[in-house]
Amino acid sequence: xxxxxxxxxxxxxxxxxxxxxxxxxxxxxxxxxxxxxxxxxxxxxxxxxxxxxxxxxxxxxxxxxxxxxxxxxxxxxxxxxxxxxxxxxxxxxxxxxxxxxxxxxxxxxxxxxxxxxxxxxxxxxxxxxxxxxxxxxxxxxxxxxxxxxxxxxxxxxxxxxxxxxxxxxxxxxxxxxxxxxxxxxxxxxxxxxxxxxxxxxxxxxxxxxxxxxxxxxxxxxxxxxxxxxxxxxx
Amino acid sequence: xxxxxxxxxxxxxxxxxxxxxxxxxxxxxxxxxxxxxxxxxxxxxxxxxxxxxxxxxxxxxxxxxxxxxxxxxxxxxxxxxxxxxxxxxxxxxxxxxxxxxxxxxxxxxxxxxxxxxxxxxxxxxxxxxxxxxxxxxxxxxxxxxxxxxxxxxxxxxxxxxxxxxxxxxxxxxxxxxxxxxxxxxxxxxxxxxxxxxxxxxxxxxxxxxxxxxxxxxxxxxxxxxxxxxxxxxxxxxxxxxxxxxxxxxxxxxxxxxxxxxxxxxxxxxxxxxxxxxxxxxxxxx
Numbered sequence: 001x002x003x004x005x006x007x008x009x010x011x012x013x014x015x016x017x018x019x020x021x022x023x024x025x026x027x028x029x030x031x032x033x034x035x036x037x038x039x040x041x042x043x044x045x046x047x048x049x050x051x052x053x054x055x056x057x058x059x060x061x062x063x064x065x066x067x068x069x070x071x072x073x074x075x076x077x078x079x080x081x082x083x084x085x086x087x088x089x090x091x092x093x094x095x096x097x098x099x100x101x102x103x104x105x106x107x108x109x110x111x112x113x114x115x116x117x118x119x120x121x122x123x124x125x126x127x128x129x130x131x132x133x134x135x136x137x138x139x140x141x142x143x144x145x146x147x148x149x150x151x152x153x154x155x156x157x158x159x160x161x162x163x164x165x166x167x168x169x170x171x172x173x174x175x176x177x178x179x180x181x182x183x184x185x186x187x188x189x190x191x192x193x194x195x196x197x198x199x200x201x202x203x204x205x206x207x208x209x210x211x212x213x214x215x216x217x218x219x220x221x222x223x224x225x226x227x228x229x230x231x232x233x234x
Numbered sequence: 235x236x237x238x239x240x241x242x243x244x245x246x247x248x249x250x251x252x253x254x255x256x257x258x259x260x261x262x263x264x265x266x267x268x269x270x271x272x273x274x275x276x277x278x279x280x281x282x283x284x285x286x287x288x289x290x291x292x293x294x295x296x297x298x299x300x301x302x303x304x305x306x307x308x309x310x311x312x313x314x315x316x317x318x319x320x321x322x323x324x325x326x327x328x329x330x331x332x333x334x335x336x337x338x339x340x341x342x343x344x345x346x347x348x349x350x351x352x353x354x355x356x357x358x359x360x361x362x363x364x365x366x367x368x369x370x371x372x373x374x375x376x377x378x379x380x381x382x383x384x385x386x387x388x389x390x391x392x393x394x395x396x397x398x399x400x401x402x403x404x405x406x407x408x409x410x411x412x413x414x415x416x417x418x419x420x421x422x423x424x425x426x427x428x429x430x431x432x433x434x435x436x437x438x439x440x441x442x443x444x445x446x447x448x449x450x451x452x453x454x455x456x457x458x459x460x461x462x463x464x465x466x467x468x469x470x471x472x473x474x475x476x477x478x479x480x481x482x483x484x485x486x487x488x489x490x491x492x493x494x495x496x497x498x499x500x501x502x503x504x505x506x507x508x509x510x511x512x513x514x515x516x517x518x519x
Contacts, residue, residue, distance in 0.1 A: 091403070
């Protein structure tokens with residue numbers, strides 16, 4: 001469904017991605033783990049179209065989208081929930097959610113979609129009139145995911161959804177991701193929290209200084225010494 | 235005396251509404267795209283001279299001339315954005331530099347074409363409505379009504395539509411707006427076209443009431459800026475009321491104080507109001 005072929009990427013002269021290749025099949029949860037500054041977020045920004053590649057290709061649903069602008073990829077259901085939530089602080093929760101459906105041709109009839117995300121995140125229903133900026137970190141993360149879902153993703157990209165959240169909230173987000181996958185949504189999850197990422201994912205990639213150093217079934221990766229030592233703290 | 239004061243109130247309100255239309259353009263452009271366009275007064279000047287040319291030289295009826303005049307101003311705005319302004323996002327200093335450059339170029343061009351001699355159009359709509367002792371010139375009432383309608387429609391257009399929601403989203407976080415599927419380059423262009431077209435409309439209306447000079451834009455953009463600050467940057471209705479209040483203060487003040495100082499007492503009131511409401515009359519932050 002989604003495929004990166006030998007993607008190279010630079011910020012000014014810094015070579016942040018060196019020939020990264022990865023693939024996500026329809027209905028899969030795939031994780032990318034790795035230390036800080038390994039290029040995880042850049043990988044997602046390249047996929048979403050926020051960052052230009054300097055080499056290689058991004059394929060989505062069989063088509064080369066490498067040169068397509070970000071807003072066009074969103075319209076095809078390739079939706080990024082960005083790092084640090086990036087919700088609209090002065091919009092109400094409801095307006096944030098509606099904005100998520102901006103690109104949909106049927107955006108005038110969103111009652112069912114709203115009901116679905118409120119069912120997934122009852123807290124957002126309670127706070128629907130409140131300004132996005134007044135929510136707690138965990139609630140903002142829920143809002144960011146819910147806003148992404150309002151766009152009817154076929155492939156959802158999640159960038160560090162656990163970042164800066166209390167363990168109990170992380171667990172809640174994890175359950176939500178599982179629930180979404182159970183409905184058949186394809187998910188690419190980028191996480192520093194390797195334990196969470198490997199537990200949720202079918203397959204995973206380990207990204208180190210801009211290249212894929214390990215890949216495989218999540219259950220197998222969890223058993224490898226390198227991952228245990230470096231990422232799971234065992 | 236009543237006649238004099240009321241006349242000045244109306245005069246001030248009309249001129250103030252023109253400040254308001256420039257203020258609206260400034261606040262829209264800055265609030266949504268983060269671009270500072272201090273050259274908006276020049277697009278007003280373009281609209282004014284275009285109206286004059288179409289109506290007086292080509293003999294078009296005034297209402298017919300207004301529409302293409304706005305389009306010409308918007309087209310000039312489009313070019314200015316493509317060539318300069320789009321590179322000045324979120325950079326106040328560069329926006330100012332580009333504005334100052336454009337002001338001198340456009341003003342010089344106008345001098346070359348039209349000379350410094352003030353130009354006046356024929357009366358578009360002569361006569362006045364009489365309310366007791368007070369005569370209200372009909373054209374001034376029309377101009378005021380048009381500006382009021384434009385600002386209210388802009389407000390409704392932004393508050394009630396998906397385009398408006400996208401614009402506010404873009405204003406809060408451009409990248410997140412792009413992730414929602416907003417065609418952000420097009421939105422930015424649209425804001426630029428709208429604000430310069432609006433300034434052109436202000437100029438077209440101005441041409442029906444007052445005489446034209448190449449330097450007219452400079453005064454109006456300063457007053458427009460004052461009006462935007464007075465109303466509260468980012469508040470659409472605030473820009474209108476900021477302009478009207480400023481205009482009325484200047485109009486009524488000039489009855490009692492020397493006219494030469496009208497710019498000064500407008501500013502004095504602005505400072506006084508900002509002392510108590512630093513965010514402006516309608517501002518929130």
